Amino acid sequence: MDGNGGGWQIIEEGSYKLSVHQCGTFEFFDEALAPIEYALSRNPLGFPAVPGFPNIHRAKTKLRVFAQVVIPSYRLWFRVNAETKCVHKLYIEIAPPGDMAFGESLCDKDDDIPF
Secondary structure (H helix, E strand, O other): OOOOOOOOEEEEOHHHHHHHHHHOOOOOHHHHHHHHHHHHHHOHHHOOEOOOOOOEEEEEOOEEEEOOEEEOOEEEEEEEEOOOOEEEEEEEEEOOHHHOOEOOOOOOOOOOOOO
């Protein structure tokens, strides 16, 4: 059994770490991605696959606004190896305006996150 309580192992590739740095530092970055991180360790294959790219999936958070704080919508690209139960985070970006959805809180029950 691994450190995820039997779930999938999550690996941050160098490309992911670089893309996090390029997103800048946002106060709520980790909190905004926490539901996706949890879902990746439990059911990464529940996220939509990217057409034409085998084993590549994409997850997306929603744009959130709290008082004067705006948390942008992020898109996370990751590769899934079902054989080894590994999820490789490849890249994260701030979603373009036309691809952002709006959420009421950091843990919106209507998020498209497959728990």
